[in-house]
Amino acid sequence: MRPINYTMIGLMSGTSGDGLDIAFCSYELHNQWSYEILDATTIPFPKDLGQKLMNSHRITALDLSLLDVDFGRWMGEKVKDYCSEKQIKPLAICSHGHTVFHQPSKGLSLQIGNGWALREASGQKVINDFRMKDIQLGGQGAPLVPIGDRLLFSSIDFCINLGGIANISMESKGRRIAFDTCPFNLLLNAQANTLGAEYDKEGAWAKEGEIDEKLLDALNALPYYGTTEAKSLGREDLENDFIPLIASSGLSSKNILRTLVEHYSYQIAKVISENQSNDTPSVLITGGGAYNSFFIERLEHQLGSNWIQVKASNELIEFKEALIFGFLGVLRLRNENNCLASVTGAKYDSSGGTIYS
Incomplete structure (x- = not known):
């Protein structure tokens, strides 16, 4: 039987707000x-668009609707140029x-980047809005x-993505389970910004800081971590x-960075x-946080060196989420489940995503 092959483009705009992964x-x-x-590339957001996206949860309904269309059109134009070039x-x-908003307890998760605007600007079939069906379930x-x-x-025991928020995925008793473990770059980058950089390269500033036990204890005591x-x-x-x-907390940025890294490594x-x-689980770490060598050092310490870090290419580290969103689209076209109830807590597995053809 001949293998079935699909070629797709996955687009990822993460909560860190640094650019569009293609x-x-x-x-x-x-x-x-x-x-x-x-092939894969990241297109930085124009400064104005990047600022609008990062503040999108604070703007008026009309401005948000306009941004939805503008962002969809911009993505479509970039994809059209990319496909033409390649x-x-x-x-x-x-x-x-x-x-923009993620409040599943209220039946809401909003991702902007209008599907029709993306469809017409790119000239390609589009699949988006992968979350809402599951939330309605x-x-x-x-x-x-x-x-x-x-x-x-x-073949990998634990898959961890360190983006704006960190999440983990694993098999447990024949079921796939996954959840967000803790924040990550959203809080780290905010502190790096106060020190004049977009991010703390390799965790160098965090390494210079000191752990504040009071803040660390308060973070670890947050109710989120007690939710099972x-x-x-x-x-x-x-x-x-x-x-x-x-x-x-009144702490310096470096001490906050140090405490956050300890908090993250402990929780993960x-x-x-x-x-x-x-005894030695295999762990794949991807996302921008995979380059934070000080965090990896602290995770190694917390695990007592009893783990195997799976080697990942820079391409996989940077584009794994875009890769998988392309795969979600494949499953959607095949009308196969692409969202697991064992992960999300929905009534049943489902095939989510709106198709614009």
Whole structure:
């Protein structure tokens, strides 16, 4: 039987707000799924657009609606230029969009980047809005990446993505489970900004700081960490729970960075330790935080060196989420489940995503 092959473009605009990831990928089904990242690039947001996206949760309804269309059109134009330059024709463009609001308890998760604007500007079939069906089924609508972890990275015990928010995915008793473990770059980058940089390169400033036990204890005591059912973090949670603790601490930026890194490494190591099925679990770390060597050092310490970090290319580190959103689109076109109830807490597995053709 001949393998079935799909070529897709995955688009990812994460909560860190640094740019648009474009990944042109092929996916092949022959007994099991395999993938190849054929080409990938990141297009930085124009300064004005980047600022609008980062402040999108604070603007009027009309301005948000206009930004939705403008962002969709901008993405479409960039994809059209990319496809023209590379002389490629994917089956579809699969877009995550930019998250503005994420309040699943109220039945809401909003990712802007209008599908019709993206469709017309790119001239390509588009699939987006991957979260809302699951949320209407009572789920968190997040994380979405675990179905890709299960089908594309099945040999790895733990898949961790360190983006604006950190999440983890794993098998447990025959079920895929996953959730947001803690914030990550959203809080680290905010402190780096006060020191005059976009981010703390390799965690160098955090390494110079000192742990504040009072702030560390307060962060670890937040109710989110005591929740055992399906859960996810949104920008609102950071603003309501995490940022007030940081702001009231009176600490220097370096000491805040140091304390945050310790908090993150503790929380992530705790999840691994509680769910590992062997003495030296394999862990794949992707996302911008994978380059934070000081965090990796602290995670190593928290795990007592009893783990195996899976080597990942820079391409996989930077584009794994875009790769998997392309794969979510493949599953959507095949009318196969791309969202797992065991992960999100929904009533049942589903195939989410709106198709614009």
